[in-house]
Amino acid sequence: MSLHGSGTRPQDANPDQSDGGEPANGTTDAAQLPADLQDERLIARRGVSGAIAAFTSRLRSGDLGSVPVVVGLIIIWAVFQVANGSFLSSRNLVNLTLQTTSVGVIALGIVLVLLLGEIDLSVGSVSGVAGAVLAITFVNKGWPLALSLVASVVLGIVIGLFYGLLYTRFGVPSFVITLAGLLGFLGLQLLVLGKDGTVNLPYDSALVGFATRSFLSPAVAYILIAVVVAAYALTRLQGRRARAAAGLSSAPNSVIAIKAVALALVLLIPVLILNGDRGVSSMFLLFLALVVITDIAVRRTRWGRSVFAVGGSVEAARRAGINVRMIYLSVFAACSTLAAVGGILAAARLVAVSQASGGTDTNLNAIAAAVIGGTSLFGGRGSAYSALLGALVIMSISNGLALLSLDSSIRYIVTAGVLLIAVTIDSLSRRSRQAHGRA
Amino acid sequence: MTVTPAPLDVGAGTVLKLQGISKRFGAVQALKNIELDVRAGEVMALVGDNGAGKSTLVKTIAGVYTADDGTMVFDGREVRVGSPAEAQQLGIATVFQDLALCDNLDVVANLYLGRELTAPSARGRLLDEVEMERQSWELLRQLSAKIPSVRIPVASLSGGQRQTVAIARSLLGKPKVVMLDEPTAALGVAQTAEVLNLVERLRERGLAVILISHNMADVMAVADRVAVLRLGRNNGVFVVSETRTQDIIAAITGATDNAVSERAARRSREEGSAS
Numbered sequence: 206m207s208l209h210g211s212g213t214r215p216q217d218a219n220p221d222q223s224d225g226g227e228p229a230n231g232t233t234d235a236a237q238l239p240a241d242l243q244d245e246r247l248i249a250r251r252g253v254s255g256a257i258a259a260f261t262s263r264l265r266s267g268d269l270g271s272v273p274v275v276v277g278l279i280i281i282w283a284v285f286q287v288a289n290g291s292f293l294s295s296r297n298l299v300n301l302t303l304q305t306t307s308v309g310v311i312a313l314g315i316v317l318v319l320l321l322g323e324i325d326l327s328v329g330s331v332s333g334v335a336g337a338v339l340a341i342t343f344v345n346k347g348w349p350l351a352l353s354l355v356a357s358v359v360l361g362i363v364i365g366l367f368y369g370l371l372y373t374r375f376g377v378p379s380f381v382i383t384l385a386g387l388l389g390f391l392g393l394q395l396l397v398l399g400k401d402g403t404v405n406l407p408y409d410s411a412l413v414g415f416a417t418r419s420f421l422s423p424a425v426a427y428i429l430i431a432v433v434v435a436a437y438a439l440t441r442l443q444g445r446r447a448r449a450a451a452g453l454s455s456a457p458n459s460v461i462a463i464k465a466v467a468l469a470l471v472l473l474i475p476v477l478i479l480n481g482d483r484g485v486s487s488m489f490l491l492f493l494a495l496v497v498i499t500d501i502a503v504r505r506t507r508w509g510r511s512v513f514a515v516g517g518s519v520e521a522a523r524r525a526g527i528n529v530r531m532i533y534l535s536v537f538a539a540c541s542t543l544a545a546v547g548g549i550l551a552a553a554r555l556v557a558v559s560q561a562s563g564g565t566d567t568n569l570n571a572i573a574a575a576v577i578g579g580t581s582l583f584g585g586r587g588s589a590y591s592a593l594l595g596a597l598v599i600m601s602i603s604n605g606l607a608l609l610s611l612d613s614s615i616r617y618i619v620t621a622g623v624l625l626i627a628v629t630i631d632s633l634s635r636r637s638r639q640a641h642g643r644a
Numbered sequence: 645m646t647v648t649p650a651p652l653d654v655g656a657g658t659v660l661k662l663q664g665i666s667k668r669f670g671a672v673q674a675l676k677n678i679e680l681d682v683r684a685g686e687v688m689a690l691v692g693d694n695g696a697g698k699s700t701l702v703k704t705i706a707g708v709y710t711a712d713d714g715t716m717v718f719d720g721r722e723v724r725v726g727s728p729a730e731a732q733q734l735g736i737a738t739v740f741q742d743l744a745l746c747d748n749l750d751v752v753a754n755l756y757l758g759r760e761l762t763a764p765s766a767r768g769r770l771l772d773e774v775e776m777e778r779q780s781w782e783l784l785r786q787l788s789a790k791i792p793s794v795r796i797p798v799a800s801l802s803g804g805q806r807q808t809v810a811i812a813r814s815l816l817g818k819p820k821v822v823m824l825d826e827p828t829a830a831l832g833v834a835q836t837a838e839v840l841n842l843v844e845r846l847r848e849r850g851l852a853v854i855l856i857s858h859n860m861a862d863v864m865a866v867a868d869r870v871a872v873l874r875l876g877r878n879n880g881v882f883v884v885s886e887t888r889t890q891d892i893i894a895a896i897t898g899a900t901d902n903a904v905s906e907r908a909a910r911r912s913r914e915e916g917s918a919s
């Protein structure tokens with residue numbers, strides 16, 4: 206470190222050196238600190254220990270995020286593993302990923318609606334009718350697969366826009382609109398399926414193959430993990446550089462490194478286990494991709510920011526010039542569309558559509574998954590990842606109980622208990638956040 | 645005393661002109677035939693008792709309410725403001741009395757709500773959080789805001805800090821008219837002075853400022869003209885440099901012998917006899 210006073214060194218001869226030397230030259234503390242750390246009331250938190258301290262204090266103030274659901278998932282897995290040694294086997298975990306996908310995709314839509322503080326009770330019926338339209342047009346009418354897929358996804362979009370219109374034009378509560386949708390689209394599904402009520406999809410079609418027989422080869426899975434972790438680390442480093450250039454504080458490299466390693470482990474360990482059997486299912490990968498895309502859309506785009514704003518305060522959002530109507534329309538449409546996609550995936554995995562497709566289970570599981578995953582029922586708070594975590598919880602329970610040969614009576618009761626716990630945690634943490642000024 | 649009926653082409657420098665604005669809420673006639681004109685580079689104070697209709701007028705101009713009757717001329721063109729977004733596009737920025745912040749969002753998100761900056765690197769699709777945070781700090785420093793962190797939810801700020809955020813937000817776009825509905829009501833001494841300085845800076849920059857305040861000292865200190873509303877009607881426009889405070893108070897309360905002027909007179913009598 207070169208100190209000033211040598212007198213001979215030109216000011217800009219060696220930028221590296223002068224960079225290193227400058228802080229020693231007695232400028233005031235405040236001027237050196239990043240712009241966001243200058244308030245003296247801020248409790249200084251630096252480095253890895255600082256990051257941990259900030260995390261625990263956030264937890265204590267009731268900002269729980271996905272911690273409860275992760276803890277819950279670990280407990281549930283431990284209990285089932287003790288009860289039946291094959292629960293965490295490669296074979297069963299591959300099954301779990303296949304079972305989780307369609308509920309998870311539907312739950313992703315529910316997360317969006319919950320962010321607005323609204324609800325969609327009809328996602329099950331919409332998924333059922335989308336599956337029925339796919340099966341009838343593809344199998345009975347002989348449409349090309351792509352056209353059938355487009356038709357049932359478009360149906361989802363139209364249904365969501367219809368809900369959004371009813372909501373924004375006439376102010377009908379979403380609870381009532383979608384309750385009507387629940388009944389109406391169940392009726393439509395029965396109507397479309399006709400008397401027999403069951404349509405089998407051809408086992409050798411591309412769609413069924415994608416949902417049941419398409420798995421990533423181990424090499425591809427590992428390369429994918431490497432790419433994801435590298436992309437994560439790069440964006441974090443880039444963000445760090447941008448913040449430093451703007452004179453703002455940023456997480457030290459050590460924290461970024463630890464997070465990247467943690468991410469690598471969280472991805473690598475499950476993939477190692479899954480590769481012990483068939484591997485990572487393409488369908489599950491599609492779900493993960495949808496989760497990541499949704500997460501970026503809600504956290505990093507203007508649209509997502511508007512969604513959170515409307516969920517927090519409709520009037521404030523309106524006065525800020527946000528097109529509140531468009532936000533409601535787009536979110537209801539996205540939810541129904543994801544429900545339709547979930548219905549298509551469910552049909553493809555079960556290789557059939559019946560009158561029971563998208564029945565009560567689907568509906569409640571998807572809504573419960575979003576809430577269990579940690580998205581608040583009160584609006585303006587939640588994350589796309591709660592769909593993934595919540596769906597894993599719900600499907601782990603049903604998978605585990607099935608392994609123990611317990612019937613659906615127990616499954617309903619256990620799921621209800623978990624849902625109640627999740628909602629209670631949501632309400633309690635909301636109260637705690639208010640007490641800690643983080644409402 | 646009363647505003648003279650305006651010629652069809654508005655006077656030189658007039659940015660905003662209201663003619664015959666009326667607004668009803670059910671049985672309550674909140675505004676009746678309001679006339680108001682504000683010039684560029686002028687601070688127009690809007691005063692009146694509680695419930696006089698000041699906030700209603702501000703919200704009508706800001707597009708939160710639509711007037712039942714009357715016309716609004718902005719920048720020489722007659723405009724219909726159907727929504728807050730349209731008012732903002734015209735260049736009308738507002739600090740509402742109830743602030744209208746999103747409690748679940750942090751300070752940066754609130755400041756840039758509805759006009760977020762996007763990063764060019766992602767073809768303008770992703771938010772530029774770094775730039776928004778940097779500019780937020782810059783802006784808040786200018787207002788001497790005492791906000792410890794811009795990354796905490798607005799719910800955890802004090803009343804005055806929230807007010808500072810609301811004021812800062814109104815300055816972010818490039819407004820032509822800034823309306824401040826009781827901006828200093830919750831502020832500390834230093835922050836109040838800072839806001840009054842800011843109002844003067846806005847005037848120097850050639851903006852039109854509409855300032856609502858119950859604090860007559862502040863009004864007399866920064867305003868060029870004072871428009872009085874009383875029970876939803878115009879009750880006079882005064883030029884501050886030519887008017888005494890008690891005349892304005894008389895117009896606010898609607899009488900020359902009112903509680904405020906009696907009290908003032910009594911005090912000056914007492915002071916006179918004491919010396």
Ligand SMILES: Nc1ncnc2c1ncn2[C@@H]1O[C@H](COP(=O)(O)OP(=O)(O)OP(=O)(O)O)[C@@H](O)[C@H]1O
Binds near residue numbers: 692700
């Ligand atoms: N949304 C509303 N619905 C019904 N009446 C309203 C509404 N907003 C205002 N009013 C009525 O309009 C009148 C004017 O209210 P306004 O809020 O404009 O008063 P103000 O001059 O801003 O008073 P203050 O000094 O207390 O802020 C009041 O009588 C009030 O009751």
Ligand SMILES: [Mg+2]
Binds near residue numbers: 699
């Ligand atoms: Mg008011």
